[in-house]
Amino acid sequence: MAFICISLLRVFAYSGFRKALPERQHDALWLRLFSISVWLMGALWATSFWIFGMPGSLECMYLALLAIIIVSGGAITVLSYQFSLLIVFESLLFAGVVSRLLWLNDVYTAPLIGLSLLFYGFMLVGGYLVGKNFSQGMRLRMMAENNQYELQRARDEAMAASRIKGEILATLGHEIKTPVNGVLGMADLLLDSSLDTRQKHLVNAIRCSSEALLGVIDHVLDYSSIESGKLELREELFNPRQLLEDVVDMMRIPARDKQLRLTANLARSLPLQVWGDPVRLRQILVNLLGNAIRYTLQGEVSLDANVLWESDHDVAVQIAVSDTGPGISQHRQEVIFRPFEQAEDEVNDSHHGPGLGLSIVRELLQLMDSEITLDSVVDEGSRFSFVLHLRPHKRSSELPVPATHSEEVSGDVVSL
Structure with a gap:
């Protein structure tokens, strides 16, 4: 009976400690009750041989x-x-x-x-x-x-x-x-x-x-x-060929102002209708073409689009923007996609901007499950490319295929 009573006292002290508010768990009451129960239990075990025969x-x-x-x-x-x-x-x-x-x-x-x-x-x-x-x-x-x-x-x-x-x-x-x-x-x-x-x-x-x-x-x-x-990306039905042509057409004036030749080489196998985000894709292309035109002093800027593969559920389109600009040195290629970084600070003062264009392009492509790559040689030019995965609306083999389209924009002449 003594062991049971002391054990119940210890259980009562421990339960009170657990149920008490955190600021009251260290009150002397619970520690005193637990200490008394320990002393009593030790004394009871020590005297047990003397109590019982x-x-x-x-x-x-x-x-x-x-x-x-x-x-x-x-x-x-x-x-x-x-x-x-x-x-x-x-x-x-x-x-x-x-x-x-x-x-x-x-x-x-x-x-x-x-x-x-x-x-x-x-x-x-x-x-x-x-x-x-x-x-x-x-x-x-x-x-x-x-x-x-x-x-x-x-x-x-x-x-x-x-x-x-x-x-x-x-x-x-x-x-x-x-x-x-x-x-x-x-x-x-x-x-x-x-x-x-x-x-x-x-x-x-x-x-x-x-x-x-x-x-x-x-x-x-x-x-x-x-x-x-x-x-967040939006999924809409759009014509990728028409979008690429519209972007090139949009960039005619800045290319003409700098006496640059702007070409668009679009593969015949491009599907006519796909599901994707045309607004963000247009933003990516405008950023890349705008940078290429801005940094290229003479020569040409080109937009290339090729279909790598096509299935019932996926169309992989490789898009590349190339220029004959000053190129980007190796140490600058490692930081060029960081926010607030310029391609080459020493080119000229007119190129200064917020330095967010390429960073936004990279983030948008990552949202589209794609990665942008850069190949550049100083004094020879740069090439930005990425593979875009789009969901086809209809197999391209069931649609008419237009002829190859190539557009060149120079200072005064536009040829199709």
Whole structure:
């Protein structure tokens, strides 16, 4: 009955400790109750031989002593984290064992007392080491939980800051683009009016600067959307050949202004209808062609498109943009796709921009499960290429195949 009552007291103290709020788990009440229960349990085990009568056989007495020694060893796993309680408990058991052996006073008393002393000494040393390791483990666990909490809090703060940044950029982008579009409209109206040569030159400079500002705003907004993970691709049915031709047609004016030849070599096997995101594909091509034209001082820029393979579920189209520009050195090729990096800072001042074009191209292609590659030799030119996987709408073999289309744009002549 005494063992049962003391065990229930320990269970009550432990349950109260577990159910208490974290700030009250270290109250003296629970520790005091648990300590009292440990002392009582140790005293009860120590006096158990004196309370109950034992048979006259010494074998039975030694078996009982062995049972107490086993109980002493089991206490390490329970009390090692409270080393002071372990010392009290083991000391009470040792006192009970020694007193009973002295009471027997036979030839085995002295050796058994010596062995018991050695045993309890090793027991306390082991309990100390176990408690130390337990304390270190608990400290590491608390540090890990605290670090995890801090990481989670930092992650939440970063996500909140990113969301706020995206909202601010979106708002500022809208507020800035609206008046800039108004400036562009007024510039177009002025260019259509009767202005002298110098005035038209100034208005055209205003228009070009406004378009450049809109491009910077669009790049920053796109990069912010990609960085925050809010940019999603749309799947639409479109004609890839028509899209490529439209992009080349769009780039005629900048190519003509620099007296560059612009060619488009589109394979006959290009499907007429595929599923994909034509808006983002157009953005990728405009960025690549725009960079090629911007950095090429003389020669040509070409857009090539070839079908690598085609099945009922996938069409792999390789698209490449090549130029005869200054090329990109090896050490610049390693950083060219990073945000806010320029292809070659030393080319000329007119090439400076936000440095986000190629970074956005790479991120968009990764969203499309593709990778962009660069082959470039200094003073010989560069070639950007990627393989685009599109979902066919209908087998190309069932559709009419148009003739090979090649477009060249020079300063004054357009040939088809």
